[in-house]
Amino acid sequence: MPQSQQNRRPAAQAVPLHRKVTVLGSTGSVGTNTLDLLASDTQKFRISALTGGRNALLLAEQARKFRPGFVALADESEYRTLKDSLAGTGIACGAGDQAVLEAAAMEADVTVAAISGFAGLKPALTAIEQGNILALANKESLVCAGAYMTVAAQKSGCDILPVDSEHNAIFQVLDNRSPESVKRLILTASGGPFLRKSRAEIADVTPAEAVAHPNWSMGAKISVDSATMMNKALEVIEAHYLFGLQQERIDVLMHPQSIVHSMVEYIDGSILAQLGASDMRTPIAYALAWPERMPTTGDFLDLTKPQNLEFLPPDELRFPALALVREVLKAGGAMPTVFNSANEVAVAAFLDGAIGFTAIESLVAAAVEDAATRLPAPENLEDIFAVDQEIRALTSERIARMPKTRL
Ligand SMILES: NC(=O)c1ccc[n+]([C@@H]2O[C@H](COP(=O)([O-])OP(=O)(O)OC[C@H]3O[C@@H](n4cnc5c(N)ncnc54)[C@H](OP(=O)(O)O)[C@@H]3O)[C@@H](O)[C@H]2O)c1
Structure with missing residues (x-):
């Protein structure tokens, strides 16, 4: 069974009680459901970074509510809207694929990979390299690069936890x-x-x-x-x-x-x-x-x-x-x-x-x-x-x- 299936981490790598969470694709269906849960226990969870594709207004609204360290939008043409919506909040933001990767590399105990499609592959791999937990909804990344993701997870010590309801x-x-x-x-x-x-x-x-x-x-x-x-x-x-x-x-x-x-x-x-x-x-x-x-x-x-x-x-x-x-x-x-x-x-x-x-x-x-x-x-x-x-x-x-x- 792959490393991701060992249902208990060694004590030395125990998941902390208070968790920093990054949500990649926070403006989508899985992303908004995730934020709904994170809002239910603000003592346990702190948001490290959030990312969206094009929906700058929703991403800004989420950032104002959850106060992450960084937010990124994939679509660079919406950067101005995001930046203006976050004016005065002190929340750092970026746009473009590189900014999404920066968000994926932020320190987080759990990264939720909820970008839709092949576009989620590089961000998921970047999160895997951090060696913590990847809560994987983005099945397309595993379909296209399953062998690479599994090996990368073994190397970094990342646990890949399936979010897809069947695999979960x-x-x-x-x-x-x-x-x-x-x-x-x-x-x-x-x-x-x-x-x-x-x-x-x-x-x-x-x-x-x-x-x-x-x-x-x-x-x-x-x-x-x-x-x-x-x-x-x-x-x-x-x-x-x-x-x-x-x-x-x-x-x-x-x-x-x-x-x-x-x-x-x-x-x-x-x-x-x-x-x-x-x-x-x-x-x-x-x-x-x-x-x-x-x-x-x-x-x-x-x-x-x-x-x-x-x-x-x-x-x-x-x-x-x-x-x-x-x-x-x-x-x-x-x-x-x-x-x-x-x-x-x-x-x-x-x-x-x-x-x-x-x-x-x-x-x-x-x-x-x-x-x-x-x-x-x-x-x-x-x-x-x-x-x-x-x-x-x-x-x-x-x-x-x-x-x-x-x-
Ligand atoms: N929805 C479910 O119940 C469910 C269940 C099991 C598995 N999944 C899997 O979870 C993943 C997400 O599904 P979903 O239903 O939540 O999709 P969705 O509602 O369409 O949301 C997709 C998310 O990805 C973002 N995004 C789209 N293109 C992007 C790009 N090129 N770069 C960066 N971000 C991009 C979207 O941003 P904007 O909206 O801001 O454009 C949005 O935040 C999929 O792989 C799906 O198969 C979903």
């Missing part, structure tokens, strides 16, 4: 047991808003319909990923790196109620699960307080109400991403990055109304098929960034050649 559930349930005792991991999947629709029925869905997740309130990109089941496919890769198991031992099970957040089946036939409300504050709180627990401001599950828990095998014809990810993991090398980068470009195009919903899957499949025979395995991180750039360019070209949609 497995992390809680594994609780330091040896990998030999695990038969398989079972990732549950709600199936998103189109679970019961046929492929013909999803051909014309709009971005507004795709982001309307029945159980979870999340950012736009992950909501679309949930609708295509790319999210679950990315999570299979994430689980592979986090828990060190081959893809054959990572199963997906449809569970439309999102109450059982995931399970571990042991070799003796026992299945252990973590249950809870569909509220990201529970897994975030677990990562913030680990190895202890903290009270949350979120909803609790009421087991006295009828729950009707359903479990169904996934339909890989209906959701081709689930079959494709198996090929991607078997091939290894550059393929997880190809899979992720094509998806990021395709989802952005769908949200812009440039392509239809099912084109997301076709574009990802085309990128994987084309790259499989062509791209060598990356030898270093620079190679991974080069693969990302190339696949973004190729997918954008493919989109430009597609007939315009009616959206």
Whole structure:
């Protein structure tokens, strides 16, 4: 089991009772949920740094409330708005990718990686190098550079704690047991808003319909990923790196109620699960307080109400991403990055109304098929960034050649 899965730090490296926390992506869905929890115990938590992408006004509002040492916005064109909004507060601020990396390098006991997409990779790696705790929501970074992040964490002594509710559930349930005792991991999947629709029925869905997740309130990109089941496919890769198991031992099970957040089946036939409300504050709180627990401001599950828990095998014809990810993991090398980068470009195009919903899957499949025979395995991180750039360019070209949609 990787170093990140040792559920107790040695006493010499014990996590302090009062914690300095940095939130990368504080203006997003995971970020604002994190700040909600941090506000609930200002004695225990102090904010070291906050970062946003473009939302200067929200970032400034958060900075005024939490008084971090530094705030950074990725979008340099919004720097003036951020600076003016913080005038007179004495809070240092910066803008641009370098400023976000500076924030990620600030001294913090826990850094929450909640930037969306590949853009979160460098900041996550920078935080890992500090050798403390990385509470990882940004699954795309692990998908693209899992081996590098794991090795970097081992080198620096960083604990990578999963915030994704499924992986957080497995992390809680594994609780330091040896990998030999695990038969398989079972990732549950709600199936998103189109679970019961046929492929013909999803051909014309709009971005507004795709982001309307029945159980979870999340950012736009992950909501679309949930609708295509790319999210679950990315999570299979994430689980592979986090828990060190081959893809054959990572199963997906449809569970439309999102109450059982995931399970571990042991070799003796026992299945252990973590249950809870569909509220990201529970897994975030677990990562913030680990190895202890903290009270949350979120909803609790009421087991006295009828729950009707359903479990169904996934339909890989209906959701081709689930079959494709198996090929991607078997091939290894550059393929997880190809899979992720094509998806990021395709989802952005769908949200812009440039392509239809099912084109997301076709574009990802085309990128994987084309790259499989062509791209060598990356030898270093620079190679991974080069693969990302190339696949973004190729997918954008493919989109430009597609007939315009009616959206
Ligand atoms: N939301 C959930 O419940 C949930 C659950 C499990 C896992 N996750 C994972 O957590 C991550 C965040 O998801 P989310 O739903 O919170 O996304 P989100 O609401 O879209 O928020 C994304 C955050 O990243 C910032 N950002 C965007 N582009 C950036 C860039 N190029 N450089 C720096 N910062 C940038 C955004 O800033 P601005 O808004 O200021 O532009 C925002 O703070 C994703 O990897 C997702 O898969 C989310």
